[in-house]
Amino acid sequence: MSLKRIGILALKDLLHGSRSFLIIFVVIMPLLMWLIVTLIFSGTSVPRLGIVDEGSSQLPAIASEYESIQVTQYGSASALNNAVEGGNVDAGIVIPDGFDAAAMAGNPNLTVYVWGESLASNRSILQSTVSKMVREVAGQSASFTIKIDDPSGIERGEAIPWSQRLSPFIVVMPIVMGGIYLTATSVVQEKERKTLNALVITPASLTEVYLAKALLGFVFSLLMGLIILLLTSSLGNQPWLLMIFIALGTVMAVELGLIFSSFVSNINTLFATARIAQLIIFVPALFYMFPYFPQWIAKIFPSYYFVQPIMDISAEGATWANVSTEALILIGANIVIGAVAWQMIKRIKQFSA
Amino acid sequence: MTDAIVAENLTYTYGDLTAVDHINFNVAEGEIFGFLGPNGAGKSTTAKILTGQMKPKEGKALVLGMDVATNVRGVQSEIGVCFELPNMYEQMSAIENLKLFARLFGTSDFDGYDLLRRVDLVGREKDRVENYSKGMRQRLMVARALVSKPKVLFLDEPTSGLDPTSADGIRDIIRKERDRGATVFLTTHDMTEAGEMCDRVAFMNQGKLVALDTPHNLKLKYGKRALKAQVAGKGGQLEEREVVMDTADTAKAVEQLFASEKVVTVHSEEATLGAIFMQITGRGLAG
Numbered sequence: 001m002s003l004k005r006i007g008i009l010a011l012k013d014l015l016h017g018s019r020s021f022l023i024i025f026v027v028i029m030p031l032l033m034w035l036i037v038t039l040i041f042s043g044t045s046v047p048r049l050g051i052v053d054e055g056s057s058q059l060p061a062i063a064s065e066y067e068s069i070q071v072t073q074y075g076s077a078s079a080l081n082n083a084v085e086g087g088n089v090d091a092g093i094v095i096p097d098g099f100d101a102a103a104m105a106g107n108p109n110l111t112v113y114v115w116g117e118s119l120a121s122n123r124s125i126l127q128s129t130v131s132k133m134v135r136e137v138a139g140q141s142a143s144f145t146i147k148i149d150d151p152s153g154i155e156r157g158e159a160i161p162w163s164q165r166l167s168p169f170i171v172v173m174p175i176v177m178g179g180i181y182l183t184a185t186s187v188v189q190e191k192e193r194k195t196l197n198a199l200v201i202t203p204a205s206l207t208e209v210y211l212a213k214a215l216l217g218f219v220f221s222l223l224m225g226l227i228i229l230l231l232t233s234s235l236g237n238q239p240w241l242l243m244i245f246i247a248l249g250t251v252m253a254v255e256l257g258l259i260f261s262s263f264v265s266n267i268n269t270l271f272a273t274a275r276i277a278q279l280i281i282f283v284p285a286l287f288y289m290f291p292y293f294p295q296w297i298a299k300i301f302p303s304y305y306f307v308q309p310i311m312d313i314s315a316e317g318a319t320w321a322n323v324s325t326e327a328l329i330l331i332g333a334n335i336v337i338g339a340v341a342w343q344m345i346k347r348i349k350q351f352s353a
Numbered sequence: 354m355t356d357a358i359v360a361e362n363l364t365y366t367y368g369d370l371t372a373v374d375h376i377n378f379n380v381a382e383g384e385i386f387g388f389l390g391p392n393g394a395g396k397s398t399t400a401k402i403l404t405g406q407m408k409p410k411e412g413k414a415l416v417l418g419m420d421v422a423t424n425v426r427g428v429q430s431e432i433g434v435c436f437e438l439p440n441m442y443e444q445m446s447a448i449e450n451l452k453l454f455a456r457l458f459g460t461s462d463f464d465g466y467d468l469l470r471r472v473d474l475v476g477r478e479k480d481r482v483e484n485y486s487k488g489m490r491q492r493l494m495v496a497r498a499l500v501s502k503p504k505v506l507f508l509d510e511p512t513s514g515l516d517p518t519s520a521d522g523i524r525d526i527i528r529k530e531r532d533r534g535a536t537v538f539l540t541t542h543d544m545t546e547a548g549e550m551c552d553r554v555a556f557m558n559q560g561k562l563v564a565l566d567t568p569h570n571l572k573l574k575y576g577k578r579a580l581k582a583q584v585a586g587k588g589g590q591l592e593e594r595e596v597v598m599d600t601a602d603t604a605k606a607v608e609q610l611f612a613s614e615k616v617v618t619v620h621s622e623e624a625t626l627g628a629i630f631m632q633i634t635g636r637g638l639a640g
Contacts, residue, residue, distance in 0.1 A: 008456045016445045194440035198497070201404050202457040203430045 001211075005204045009212030013186055017216070029177060034170050034231055046070045047122035049130070050089035050113075052080045055097030062133045069129055081113055090118035091126045103138035110134070171228055171310055172285050172303075175246065178221030179253020180260065180277050186213045187261035188270045210345050213261070214254045221250040229314065241320055242313045248330045249306030253281065255337040262344035284308060302333035355418075357382045357505050357536035358403060362412035365398050372398040374560035375412065380553075385527065385537040387547035387568075389630065390557030396540050397437075397509070399557070403538065404434050404507055416505055430458065433503030437510045437540075439490040443483040447474055447493050450482060451500055458501035468496040471526055473519075488519045495523055499530070506530055509540045524550060544626040554626065558634040568626060575629040580607065581622050584614040591617060 048070045051060050054077075063071045072089060074080040080092040094111040102108055110130070114123060187210065190196040200206050225246045229235050235242060256277040264270040284307040287298035298304045305326045312318035320327075358380035365373040373395045380386040390396045401407040403414050405425035414421040416428045441450050448465045455463035469475050472492035482490060495511055508527065512520035527537055527550065541547050547554050548568045556564040564571060578598040586592040594614065596606045598621070610616065 005457060008453070012442075012453055016442060016449070193443070194436070194438065195442055197406065197436065198434075198440050198454075199457070201406060201429050201432070201434045202454060202501075203426055203459070204457050205426070 001205065001208060002203075005208050006212045006215065009199070009204065009209055010215045013212060013216050017186055017189075029173060031228075031231075033173055034228055047091075047125045047129075048072065048089040049126055050074050050080045050083050050092035052077050052092070052094045054095060055099060057095045057099045058137055059093075059095050059099070059133055062136050063129075066129055066133075069126065077111070084113040084115050087115050087117060090115050090122045091130075093130060100137050103134055106138070108134050108138060170232065171225060171246075171314075172249075172281060172307060174224030174228055175221045175249050175253050176278055176281050178224055179217050179250050180257040180274055180281075182220055183213050183217030183254050183257030184261035184264070184270055184274060185267065186216065187258075188264055188267055191265050192267065206348060207345060210258055210261075214258055217254045217257055218247075218250050221253060222247055225250065235314065237317050238313055238319065241323070242310060245306045245309045245313065245323070245327070245330070248327070248334060249303065249310070251334050252302060252306065252330070252337060253277075255334065255341045256280070258341040259337070259344050262341070262348055281307075302330070302337070305330040305333060355382055356380065356415075357384070357417055358386070358538060359415040360399070360403070360412070361415075363399065363402060363409050363414055364411035365395075365402060365407065366410050371560050373402070373409070376557075376560075376562040378555055378562060378565055380536055380538060382536050383531060383534055384552045385531050385539060385550055387551030387554035388538060388540045388557065389542075389544070389547055389554055389626070394557040395560040396557050400507055400509060400538065400540055404432060405429050430501070431503060432505045432507060433498035433501060435494050435498035435506070435508045435511050437513065439487070439494055441482045441490060441493055441497070444481060446479045446481055447485075447496075448478040450493065451497060454497055454500045460501050463500065468499055469493075471499075472496045473522060488515050491515055492519060492523065495526060499526075502533075503535060505536045505538065507538045507540075510542065511539070512541070512543065512546060520546075544630070548626050556630050556633060558630075563633050564629075571626065571629055572624050575624065575632055577624055579622050580610075580619060582610060582614075582619040583617045584610075585617055 046069060049063060050072050051063060052074045053060050060071070060073060063069070072083070074083060074092070077094045080089075080094060083089050084092045092113040094113075096102075096109060096111075099108060099110070112130070187196075190199070190209070196206075196209065199209050222243075226243065229242065229246075257274075260270060260274050260277060264273055280301055281303040283301045284298040284304035287293050287295055287304075288307065288311060298308070309318065309323040309326045309330075312323060356379040358378075360376055360378050363373055363376050364371070376395075376399065388396050388399070398407065402409050403416060403421060405421050405428050408422055417431055419427045419431075421428050441447075442453070445453070447469060451465040451468060452463070455465070466475060466478065469478050472495055474489060474492060474496070477485070477489065482493065485493065491511065491514065495508070498506060498508065506527075511527070512523050515523065524546065527539070531537055539547070539551060551568060553565065553567050554571065555562055564575075566574070580596040580598060582594040582596070583591045584594055594610060596603065596610060
């Protein structure tokens with residue numbers, strides 16, 4: 001096997017491959033999806049804070065002076081709770097009687113309600129603003145943290161905002177499109193146009209041709225996955241860990257692409273049959289979208305082991321300790337799928353040369 | 354002279370169909386070897402086995418002394434193949450196509466423009482192949498087969514569909530390759546081409562090799578030479594007469610023809626390879 005020849009073939013595909021397919025499916029479609037989701041489910045709304053003052057705190061007055069947030073006062077904790085559950089405000093605080101004195105004594109106690117579908121950016125602004133307000137009441141040197149409870153009883157799954165629920169699709173799409181379709185289309189086009197016959201009577205072997213296709217599919221998918229994560233500001237605290245999972249997911253997609261391209265000989269058949277591969281990869285994303293579905297079903301699909309960790313790392317700040325099991329399962333699945341792909345390519349070689 | 358190609362008991366089956374049936378032949382170095390037969394005779398399968406695209410079910414194929422089954426890379430680095438149907442990269446230019454294959458072969462002294470000059474494509478070298486005519490594509494295919502300066506050249510219908518001038522140009526290239534020392538394995542339907550160019554020809558029919566010799570010897574062995582005459586008939590119209598040559602009665606028959614008929618034209622006719630093939634196999638070369 002010659003790395004030089006693999007490089008020559010990959011460069012040929014990069015410069016002269018199906019550019020329209022590459023641009024439409026690998027670049028434009030994921031970006032379009034991201035744009036649509038951003039436009040529909042996100043927004044630039046001002047963070048809304050609901051306040052119930054059970055005593056006579058300075059906090060409501062201080063809050064009303066902040067132009068960066070919109071403040072609404074409620075008469076009771078239950079009214080505030082309803083407002084939060086209904087999404088009328090992003091978060092609400094119940095200020096108990098005697099709060100100011102407690103704050104000055106260094107023991108502030110606030111009950112905070114958070115609307116599950118509020119934008120993470122709004123929550124973050126409100127959290128820091130409330131902290132600042134409490135500090136103003138207590139004195140600038142006061143040091144404390146705000147612990148946010150979820151007393152509204154909103155289940156985690158029901159509360160995930162749609163923009164976040166759809167994010168697996170946006171991240172997975174370039175991986176699927178690039179990994180499966182770019183790899184497989186490239187091979188199948190060579191078969192359709194009979195150029196593969198011309199390549200394999202040169203010193204380049206069939207394995208080298210397939211590896212060149214896989215390499216290009218891998219690099220493109222990986223890049224697009226990273227670009228989407230950057231655009232959605234979802235790199236999280238551990239970008240390298242995230243990259244490992246995206247890379248492992250891309251490897252799986254590329255391997256599936258190789259399997260399909262090994263027995264399909266025209267583009268139409270490829271697009272029809274590769275939907276099976278799409279299903280394998282997209283199903284876990286579907287379960288992420290509808291968390292009240294039995295989640296164990298998603299774990300049957302190998303792609304769960306990169307979709308879920310990617311979301312956990314980017315959205316929940318998961319660490320290696322949290323996702324190491326998934327990583328090992330994913331590596332195992334990639335080895336198995338890779339072995340199947342290798343056997344399929346070997347089978348073609350036995351038939352031909 | 355050593356053999357560039359040796360086929361020993363070569364056999365290939367597709368299920369129950371025996372496409373190549375225990376054939377034996379050898380091609381000497383520097384020889385232009387014509388491989389003739391109708392569609393489905395087993396020519397392409399044989400060529401695919403010899404070029405390492407398929408593995409024989411039985412027998413052995415040697416190219417330049419290398420067993421194709423066990424040293425396919427070694428064989429493929431020494432051969433050039435021109436396919437019957439154009440399979441160039443359409444979105445690339447002619448020169449880009451040639452450069453790609455030169456890089457894959459690792460040809461160090463590659464001169465793409467010289468190759469394109471030989472196939473009369475200079476001036477169009479930067480055009481995308483998708484804008485080429487059929488003839489231009491075919492000529493480019495021949496040029497691609499020459500990229501690695503191959504020792505053995507496999508050409509499948511290289512002049513098919515070309516205008517006479519282009520076809521002559523390709524034949525000229527083939528002869529020059531032979532003069533350079535290359536061995537040429539030429540698959541063709543064109544009997545005239547085979548007769549003119551090939552040192553030896555082999556006839557394939559239904560997977561078997563039914564004849565192998567020089568065109569001259571085949572014509573001597575199987576051909577029927579004849580005198581074709583046109584005579585003036587009773588109503589003034591021309592009628593055909595034929596006198597078979599090389600028989601004991603030939604002289605007498607000629608004398609009788611001139612004595613009894615008003616001969617208008619007369620010419621000798623040699624047997625064609627097509628007619629010989631039909632005589633041997635009972636079927637035409639077209640199908």
